[in-house]
Amino acid sequence: MYVARYKGVAVANGKSEEMSSFGEKIKELRKSKGWSQEEFAAKIGIHGRHVGKYENGKVLPNAETLIKIAEVFEVSTDYLLFEGRNSVSPASSISDRDLLEKFARISEMDPRDQEIVKELIDAFIKKRQIEELVGNKA
Numbered sequence: 001m002y003v004a005r006y007k008g009v010a011v012a013n014g015k016s017e018e019m020s021s022f023g024e025k026i027k028e029l030r031k032s033k034g035w036s037q038e039e040f041a042a043k044i045g046i047h048g049r050h051v052g053k054y055e056n057g058k059v060l061p062n063a064e065t066l067i068k069i070a071e072v073f074e075v076s077t078d079y080l081l082f083e084g085r086n087s088v089s090p091a092s093s094i095s096d097r098d099l100l101e102k103f104a105r106i107s108e109m110d111p112r113d114q115e116i117v118k119e120l121i122d123a124f125i126k127k128r129q130i131e132e133l134v135g136n137k138a
Contacts, residue, residue, distance in 0.1 A: 025079075025080055026054050036048075037051040045065075
């Protein structure tokens with residue numbers, strides 16, 4: 001196996017660590033949404049074979065496609081490109097599939113309705129925090 005360093009990035013057989021990490025993140029995020037490569041490709045306006053190349057670490061997308069990917073997954077481009085392999089995306093930290101599906105449905109709602117749902121969630125979180133405080137003092 002050929003390994004070289006270019007600008008501080010290890011490249012093995014033409015495949016950089018960053019490409020591999022990016023591809024792994026894309027694959028993980030896509031699977032967490034339950035999308036096939038073709039479904040994901042359609043959402044960002046590319047051909048499905050490009051998704052496979054991204055996921056296998058063969059190529060990186062252009063800037064425009066990278067922005068679309070970040071928007072579809074609701075993550076930053078920095079998360080996709082620069083954070084380590086062990087970084088956790090917001091969606092991957094939620095293991096309850098039903099909850100993820102509900103959040104996906106909420107994201108399709110009217111912005112005004114989304115704000116109401118956020119306020120309800122905030123109210124439940126605050127209620128829980130108060131219960132924990134009161135419970136700890138008793």
